[in-house]
Amino acid sequence: MLELISLSKKYGNFKAVNNLNLVVKEGEFFSLLGPSGCGKTTTLRLIAGFEQPTSGKIQLNGKDITELPPFQRNINTVFQHFALFPHLSAFNNIAFGLRIKKKKENEIKQQVTEMLKFVSLEGKSDSLPNQLSGGQQQRVALARALINQPSILLLDEPLGALDEKLRDQMQVELSNLQKKVGITFIFVTHNQEEALTMADRIAVMKDGTIDHLGTPDEIYLKPSSTFTASFIGNTNLFKCVIETKTENSLMLRTENNFVFEKFDASGDNIVGKNLTISLRPEQIRLSRNNPHKNENGLKGIIKNEVFYGDMSIFWVTVLENIRVAVSMQNYVASENVSKPFQEGEEVFICWDKKSGHLITE
Amino acid sequence: MDTSSQNNLLYRSSKYYLLLPSYFWVIVFFILPLILLFTISFASKQTYGGYEINFHLDNYARAIDPIYLKIAIRTFFYSITTTIFCFLLGYPIAYYISFTDGFKKVVLMFLILLPFWTNFLIRVYSWNTILGSYGLINSSLISLGVIDTPFDLLNNYISVNIGLLYGELPYMVLPIVASIDRIDRSILEASSDLGASKYYTFFNVTLPLSMPGIISGVVFVLIPTLGQFVIPDLLGGNDSFMIGNIITNQFIVVRDWPFGSTLSVYMMGFVMIPLYLYLRYSKLSLNSVIS
Numbered sequence: 001m002l003e004l005i006s007l008s009k010k011y012g013n014f015k016a017v018n019n020l021n022l023v024v025k026e027g028e029f030f031s032l033l034g035p036s037g038c039g040k041t042t043t044l045r046l047i048a049g050f051e052q053p054t055s056g057k058i059q060l061n062g063k064d065i066t067e068l069p070p071f072q073r074n075i076n077t078v079f080q081h082f083a084l085f086p087h088l089s090a091f092n093n094i095a096f097g098l099r100i101k102k103k104k105e106n107e108i109k110q111q112v113t114e115m116l117k118f119v120s121l122e123g124k125s126d127s128l129p130n131q132l133s134g135g136q137q138q139r140v141a142l143a144r145a146l147i148n149q150p151s152i153l154l155l156d157e158p159l160g161a162l163d164e165k166l167r168d169q170m171q172v173e174l175s176n177l178q179k180k181v182g183i184t185f186i187f188v189t190h191n192q193e194e195a196l197t198m199a200d201r202i203a204v205m206k207d208g209t210i211d212h213l214g215t216p217d218e219i220y221l222k223p224s225s226t227f228t229a230s231f232i233g234n235t236n237l238f239k240c241v242i243e244t245k246t247e248n249s250l251m252l253r254t255e256n257n258f259v260f261e262k263f264d265a266s267g268d269n270i271v272g273k274n275l276t277i278s279l280r281p282e283q284i285r286l287s288r289n290n291p292h293k294n295e296n297g298l299k300g301i302i303k304n305e306v307f308y309g310d311m312s313i314f315w316v317t318v319l320e321n322i323r324v325a326v327s328m329q330n331y332v333a334s335e336n337v338s339k340p341f342q343e344g345e346e347v348f349i350c351w352d353k354k355s356g357h358l359i360t361e
Numbered sequence: 362m363d364t365s366s367q368n369n370l371l372y373r374s375s376k377y378y379l380l381l382p383s384y385f386w387v388i389v390f391f392i393l394p395l396i397l398l399f400t401i402s403f404a405s406k407q408t409y410g411g412y413e414i415n416f417h418l419d420n421y422a423r424a425i426d427p428i429y430l431k432i433a434i435r436t437f438f439y440s441i442t443t444t445i446f447c448f449l450l451g452y453p454i455a456y457y458i459s460f461t462d463g464f465k466k467v468v469l470m471f472l473i474l475l476p477f478w479t480n481f482l483i484r485v486y487s488w489n490t491i492l493g494s495y496g497l498i499n500s501s502l503i504s505l506g507v508i509d510t511p512f513d514l515l516n517n518y519i520s521v522n523i524g525l526l527y528g529e530l531p532y533m534v535l536p537i538v539a540s541i542d543r544i545d546r547s548i549l550e551a552s553s554d555l556g557a558s559k560y561y562t563f564f565n566v567t568l569p570l571s572m573p574g575i576i577s578g579v580v581f582v583l584i585p586t587l588g589q590f591v592i593p594d595l596l597g598g599n600d601s602f603m604i605g606n607i608i609t610n611q612f613i614v615v616r617d618w619p620f621g622s623t624l625s626v627y628m629m630g631f632v633m634i635p636l637y638l639y640l641r642y643s644k645l646s647l648n649s650v651i652s
Contacts, residue, residue, distance in 0.1 A: 048550075048554060050550055050553075050554075069553070070550070070553040070554050071553045071554070071555075071556045071557055071558060075554075076554055076555065077550075077551070077554045079547050079550070079551055080547075081545075081547065083545060083547040083548045083550065083551040084548075084551075085548060085551070085552075085566060086548070086570065087569050087570055096552070096555050096557075097555040097556055100555065100556045100557050100561060101556065144551075144555065145554075145555075148555065148556065
């Protein structure tokens with residue numbers, strides 16, 4: 001178990017990490033997610049020991065490791081550009097940690113050979129890093145770290161240096177690998193898709209602190225802030241005020257005086273309160289007919305369609321100048337993609353009164 | 362022929378025209394003098410510094426005389442010790458400079474380059490005022506009462522070695538700084554991350570990865586030292602003559618150009634060996650380091 005207790009790191013007046021508290025459970029695949037400059041990499045470097053915190057503590061399994069240099073921490077890192085030793089073969093790169101521990105040469109040989117097999121690089125033991133492909137280098141970097149059986153493996157955007165096809169494949173490989181070895185993984189990324197697909201829990205970071213901590217579902221479906229809501233996936237955000245309230249429903253008024261109903265039985269909200277509703281593009285549908293009884297509807301004009309192959313995003317202008325993103329699966333019956341709606345067409349955007357997530361800030 | 366390949370041809374030939382000035386430079390200032398030198402080495406000396414080109418090997422036989430061999434061996438010995446001392450002193454300096462940053466690094470690099478702004482002769486000669494009988498070191502020690510009679514620091518083996526070390530040190534430091542600068546710092550972090558102490562990281566990562574710089578430094582120090590004649594002339598005594606002194610003497614004092622040329626040809630042959638090794642090894646190490 002790794003605990004970060006009121007951890008701060010300042011560079012001059014800039015607070016890279018600002019009073020961060022976090023507990024990462026044993027065996028967890030944890031992701032630090034955020035835009036560049038949010039402090040995620042600094043947090044990782046503090047955990048690894050490459051940087052010393054300005055204040056705060058780091059505890060590993062109950063032991064304070066804040067002051068320990070990197071080489072005395074039972075934590076290993078997979079670097080962003082892998083940082084393989086360019087003068088050593090794949091075999092010697094992987095054996096590096098064992099050589100430091102002064103293991104016997106035949107023991108090293110056996111363990112490294114096993115490791116090479118584990119990451120499917122059997123034939124590459126004598127290759128130098130520059131003779132390996134990006135994916136192979138990444139696997140050497142993983143093997144080099146894992147062979148030391150660390151308590152925690154830190155990964156600094158390890159998929160960032162790979163091309164997209166390989167990245168998709170490595171996402172699956174990484175999560176399988178993590179399940180197999182059972183070591184705690186802490187994974188830094190700015191790519192929300194990577195975090196959503198791989199992590200057990202995600203900490204969305206902003207300005208050196210955690211904005212929202214939760215499972216991928218929670219973070220996607222119930223973001224606690226507009227920052228997290230708009231950082232993870234696409235969303236439409238509308239500021240509203242609660243106009244009236246019944247036992248299980250609210251009437252909300254947007255800034256441009258559109259009033260609509262939202263079912264909410266939580267009872268947390270009072271009349272007059274300001275909040276933001278987040279409506280995901282996939283929670284809205286387009287229709288030429290009036291909305292159903294259980295739906296809200298707004299008339300608008302399709303300004304443009306962005307075609308992604310399997311789906312399209314329609315940008316619809318409603319209430320004169322508000323742009324709303326609506327996604328729609330493309331149904332491909334034959335070679336021709338059937339296009340149900342045309343740009344410039346007048347349509348209703350409809351969403352279920354149950355849909356939408358309310359954010360109070 | 363379509364236009365694109367015509368353009369290509371034009372482009373390719375224009376590339377060669379642009380190289381003409383450098384070809385001119387190399388031919389006039391390097392290749393022609395070398396051919397001349399090589400030809401004169403087979404000539405015989407005439408009176409008043411003249412020579413007759415009659416293609417014989419007398420000069421080459423004369424150069425193997427034990428007197429010259431002894432000086433050649435001494436030259437080689439000086440060069441080796443200078444290179445070793447330059448490395449031992451230069452590597453820590455280079456390492457320190459490479460791992461500082463910002464303004465301090467600029468200042469340190471400036472200090473390394475500063476001596477080049479003063480004439481080499483003057484800088485070497487100024488060692489006289491430091492090492493001489495009434496120089497800085499001796500007069501300080503005498504006035505402090507440490508010694509009564511001054512140390513013999515000048516015009517001997519010590520002063521020549523100090524002069525050579527002083528003159529050649531920047532040529533060792535600069536390529537090593539460049540090669541340590543080129544090492545990705547995350548590689549050093551990776552080493553520490555995998556459990557290596559600073560000591561282990563230095564000997565297993567930093568030192569091997571700075572090898573290209575060390576090799577360049579060794580070549581930049583070793584080869585000029587083999588041809589050095591100013592330092593032994595100004596700081597050395599009768600027994601610290603190097604092969605460079607003999608060659609300048611043949612040309613300027615004795616006016617025996619053929620024999621001076623012969624010694625130069627021998628020297629060049631000798632210099633080719635470390636240069637060849639350098640080119641071979643640097644290519645190897647560059648291949649393995651640059652990805």
